[in-house]
Amino acid sequence: MTEPTPRLRRSRSASPLPAPEDVVLPGKATINDIARLTGVSKKTVSRVINNSPLVHPETREKVLALMKQLGYVPDPQARGLAFRRSFLIGLVYDNPTAQFIVNMQYGALDALRDSGYELVVHPCDSSKDDYIDGVRRFAQQQKLHGVILIPRVSEDEQLATALREIGVRYVRIASIPLDQAASMVVTHDRQAGTEAANYLESLGHRTVGLITGPRRYRSTVERGGGFLAGLDARGIELSPDYIYEGGYTFDSGVAGAEYLLAKSPRPTAIFACNDEMAAGVYKAAMRRGLSIPGDLSVVGYDDSPLASQLWPALTTIHSPIRDLGHMAAQMLLIDEPGASPEATGTPRTVTPHLVVRDSSQRPKA
């Protein structure tokens, strides 16, 4: 037995309790330190950690006070091992634009801040047929607490099924409800598409072109479909050859515009289903010597930074991507002790809206 050191360090005797300001622990404190120094069992400390109601208020206070004083934070690995799941949220996506990914990450992190959860990113290639295996292994090995699925992987029913089978929670972000409400964040792309149509019609455009995303994307159906429905409702019929199926890429926007601008009569306005393709429309128009918005109005979709960096600044649909990420992550934390009360009541729906800038005006007479 050595003499007690002047400052108490993990002393073996449980009593008497040291004056709090005398406590110095080497390295990080553990649940054992809290239990010992506070005179309760580690199970009780555990109850406090996990917000169990079965703790006497005074006990709770005492424990919380010491945890705060020592800067104690439970070890997520140890908790994870015992819980048989981790405190990690996975973000799974295929290949959206950089801005989309980053905003989604920021949104998710907004919700995760100070929650004890961290965000693990997992891009994948959904064109490979073993990509589901990859996601499954990722989720299973890391024992993820939950997964956020972004279009287009969010639209893959097989992925959702695989995740359900291994018991991993997920939230899917998509433009229509594909799953039970508790696992969906829905963005009303259709409505936004219609808003674009209404806007162009109200300006007086009668001959318009549409550049969509790939047919297999749900967002294509919604954005494009909403746009067509909007025109239709206002008595404008858009002939199929004024529709071009793009790939959500800049180059496909150029190609689409080149196709549409060669038509006769030439459209006075083009709605591109994302901003990158709209930028492509700019290029094609400029090459042809057409001025925007003088000769051609252009409306995009996303409101990425690109939209305000083009010249003229792009009229576009603002999609609150960061909010989507926030909501999705929040839903994954709902059953947590510390979950914000609003979380449950938060609407799982988001409606993008039109932002008018300088790329659109009335058509020339």
Added chain:
Amino acid sequence: MTEPTPRLRRSRSASPLPAPEDVVLPGKATINDIARLTGVSKKTVSRVINNSPLVHPETREKVLALMKQLGYVPDPQARGLAFRRSFLIGLVYDNPTAQFIVNMQYGALDALRDSGYELVVHPCDSSKDDYIDGVRRFAQQQKLHGVILIPRVSEDEQLATALREIGVRYVRIASIPLDQAASMVVTHDRQAGTEAANYLESLGHRTVGLITGPRRYRSTVERGGGFLAGLDARGIELSPDYIYEGGYTFDSGVAGAEYLLAKSPRPTAIFACNDEMAAGVYKAAMRRGLSIPGDLSVVGYDDSPLASQLWPALTTIHSPIRDLGHMAAQMLLIDEPGASPEATGTPRTVTPHLVVRDSSQRPKA
């Protein structure tokens, strides 16, 4: 004692060994299953997992075979708890462009693929003075295996010191060597800046403007400094009022170009220290009715997607960001048993290079 079930499931008897194809384990196999079914101790299995040389080749083979057959993967949480560190790599950054972040993530993930490590993202606000605390808590609580630091947080000596103090490994990506070689990935921005200068001079430009990033960024000093040095070496002296300190943002590019284009004589070329600012130059030039490259040559830096989406396509410096991320993550894994042999020999240096597109030409006579 119950009768042995037809299919062996965690049987209590260690012998005789079951025919491998008869083994069915509920849920995930553990080190105990491997040990029992293979007839060795779990310590030996552990040695195999950790690539210890102290295992008889035959034993190793036998163990590896069973692990493969059962699809056994050691639980990172349990390993982490015992190792006192996790298998997570943190990516810490302040606020670079979306494209930069995403490329960096892809690069890091390229190196982490199938390594058992995962990437946890941690954006932060380095303008707040408690941001270092945040990073420290993040690294400490998650017991990160290592951290990748991106400009501009990579340039913060206090952050590096804090990390060193708590014993967390890091790799800093920066434009000059700020630390010991093992924790640095250096991108030769200075050289690239000089290349831009040489190029413009060789085209015949004599009156040029420079839009830099914020003075406090190391990259500003390097890119801008290299550019000035390059001009100087070719006998062109750039007066200080042809230098504008921007903020790496689109708007500051607009402002910088407006400032420079109002000067007399008007510069025939502008070098902007990133693509976003170069896009701003486009806007300002177009507003003034100046054509690019007819009236003004523009050179950017980064080679982001934006560069090829502008019209005309932007001449710029290509920065291999994804490679930087790859190298940084690789360095963090170097001491791993499974680390690729090249890892150690990989050069920690990267040199960006000029990509000539359509925004630059000889000045008008």
Added chain:
DNA sequence: CTGAAAGCGCTTACAG
């Protein structure tokens, strides 16, 4: 409302 025992799936000494 509280606690003692056993366990999550691994690894570190230590011993041979």
Added chain:
DNA sequence: CTGAAAGCGCTTACAG
């Protein structure tokens, strides 16, 4: 080259 014991920091039954 191999293994039995103890432990990493928590939680789940179970008991009171």
